Amino acid sequence: MFEAVELGHRIGAGRYARELPPLRADLIAAQLQLIRTRPFSVVIILAGMDGAGKGDSVNVLNEWLDPRHVQTYAPAESLARDGDRPPMWRYWGALPAKGEIAIFFDDLYSGPIRQRVYGHVGNSELDQALERNLRFEKMLVAEGVLVLKIWLHLSRKDQKKRFCQLEQAAATRWRVTAEDWHNHEHYQDFHRIAERALRQTSTAEAPWTLIEGSDRHYRELTLGQTLLQALRQRLEAGEARHVVNVTVPPRLPRLDDRNLLRALDLGRDLAKADYDRQLAHWQGRLSRLSRKKGFARLSLVVVFEGNDAAGKGGAIRRVTRALDARRYRVVPVGAPTDEEAARPYLWRFWRQLPTRGRLVLFDRSWYGRVLVERVEGLCEPVDWLRAYGEINDFEEQLVRHQCLVVKFWLAIDADEQLRRFRQREAVPFKQFKITAEDWRNRDRWPLYEEAVCDMVERTSSDIAPWVLVEANSKRYARIKILKTLCQRIAAALRQQRTPEAPARWSS
Template identity: 40%
Template sequence: MLDKIDPTVTISRKDFKAAMAGLEGKLAELQQRVKAAGFPVLILFEGWSAAGKGLLLPKLLNPLDPRYFEVRTFAKVNEEAAMRPFLWRYWRDLPAKGRIGVYDRSWHRTALPQGQKKRGLSARESENFYQDVNAFEKTLIDDGTLIIKLFLHVSREEQKRRFDELRKNPGTAWRVDSADLQQNKQYNANLKKFSQMMKKTGGNGSPWHIIEADDKHYAALKMIRVIIGRIEAHIGNRLAEAPSGSNDNPAATADPAARWLPAVDLTERISKEDYKEKLTFYQNKISELGFLLYARRRSVVFVYEGWDASGKGGNIKRLTQRLDPRGYEVIPIGAPSADELSRCYLWRFMRRMPKDGHLAIFDRSWYGRVMVERVEGLASEAEWRRAYAEINAAERHLYNHGTIIFKFFLHIDKDEQLRRFEERAADPLKRYKITDEDWRNRDKWAAYEKSAEEMLARTSTEYAPWLVVAGNDKRRARITALEYACGVLERELGKA
């Protein structure tokens, strides 16, 4: 791929000036159109060291209104990022709809020797990496993001020349380190690695654009032309397409048979004495396992879904009660904020993923996409249908990082819910817990049931299986969740 491209191509100053005439104005105008159309643009800069990013970035940004773009640099992996799945920091900094985000280096870097891992990735890690990255890009693209991937390509001779020049001047010598020199020395091997990376990540409707960068004028012109071309095409495509995005989703088949919820025995009970004894036992156990998680630097994510009044809050409370409070966070999920609505629905969850050694407990979660958003029509059919695969991929990314994932669906029957609603309505201290919306949701029981069945069927994976917890007996449900969590954690931590 890269070896077919000649980075030494040049353009005369005069031809450059002529070709650039009007392009800067065009770029400024397109920024306004992006803002008006309300989609995010993500421009990624990758390439050789000393390929001239420092000169090219201003050429791109000068014509733009600085209030509506943002530049993020991802050179070094800092502590916060190193303790989370590698895509975390790229998720966190995603531009909002209508804005242009420029990433100076991107997630692709992780696959290369200059990336997160000093010695490069193993074959297995490499496979996971490409799977995760391609799924991530697909999710963003399907959500309407325009991703423009630029690779700045310089020849070995030119790179060497630039390093020499930088090193001559004491004021710039620090900008060349041994890894840079190494890159030049092993230019051909690196060329292959870059080519492979681009080949494996150039699909998904998000191709790489190689910018020949020996000549800075040629590079600037090509960069601006590529960006203008992609933005114009994207605006054109949006006008041509249905607003719901790609519809070619294999998941759009018949509803799966209801088999998850009916299989749960809701009549089982636990005695008060038995409950007390087991609660103490498992709370102590999970507290010990919590310390072990910290020592082993493993992170854990709990997802709590279930019917209104199914006992999520009480269950979470018993789960966390004896955990070291410095090690976990409970994240209650309500209606999304404006900031959250202006980005991919997964954004607000991915940015809150726990650090290694810590636990995050989501009280409702990203599964809202295929439950409440589906039932209430807040997501289009295309959107919630493709969400199954998006969610599976996002969870696989956590799993690949080493995160342990629990997904509990607290199940109660309709009679039990009614009993609890009435009990709450009668208790002045609990009355706030029950709203008109709860009653309205109850009327849609069948629709929610159908959504739950499909969600359980499509997103229960080997690496992140669902557990449907029988919830009519609250106490029993708490023990079920705790016991299950302890068992999995013991296995994962090699204690069982």
């Protein structure tokens, strides 16, 4: 794979001086169009061998482009605050808004490759990291992001030559470190493992571009041309996204009236005295569980979804009353801000994730995409269809990172909803809870029902199962929610005591 970039590509000073100015003019023109029209964002993943000019490439890109719209993101390998959240959290945080360019510098791939070379991880962990990158890139491409993966290469001989050159001149001596020479000794391992990694991750959506790095002129012009062509192609395509033959599978009409929701026994209820007793019991238990020492190593994401007027707010308050205000946050999910709307869908949820020892309660959530956005036609079928996979992937990353994910669907029937709507309209301080939109949603009851059933079917996993809550009785629903939370937390704490526990909790 690397043969073609160990050929000694070279471009003379004359040709470089001739070709660079028009290239720069074209590049800046393309970028200005990008900034002005904001049709998409660009992520450049830059990796390669030591000494192949990765740092220099970042510099020239910043020189050629308007650097106010280019952000370089190069995470330090160990940051205390990163360790608190799943590894991909930092890349999500660094995603550019539409019109902007981000350079992800030498970590997404070089990190895992280096760890493999030095034997800190095995092949399966390397594969896992690569798979994780691929899913991330696939999501980006599906969200319309232009993803460019560039590998700067250097043969063993050229690497040595480069280091020696830098060391000879006083002006550049500081740029070669002991680590560079140490890596050079392992060149063959880097070569072998990188080749395998690149082969595995060169996909149709986001292929690698290999560039030989030994000659500065060749490297710079090739890099510039690569970026220019990619920008132009996408700008000409307009807002049309790079969707490769996505066929939406035909949807069968349901053959009978049975479904998950209708199978629920919504008649379940609790007497007032029983409710009061159980409420105190489970709130006390939840409070004690959240103060246990082991809880400091967990984090907890709780999702509340449900029909309009199903009682999400009231249930959330019964939970938070048992918690120390310093430990939880309630995140209501409404219309996205412009910073959120300019980035891939899940960005706004990644930015809300709790650190260890904390809870975040989502009042509505990322499931909006497969519920309201699907039913109201706010996104294309291809978008909500891929959302199931992206959501499962998102939740799996949380669970792997010792984050407990608990998801509640609060179900009421149409009669109960009508009763509550009317009741809300009758009480002055509750009128705000009921809007024209709520009545409109009611008309689409069957469509929402279908969307909920699909959602549960496709996203209820054993690591993050849906809990369907019979919510015609608020008392019954609140107790079920508190009890479930306690049981899930207790199970997770027990699991901690097993050394090397797999990152899974069954419900």
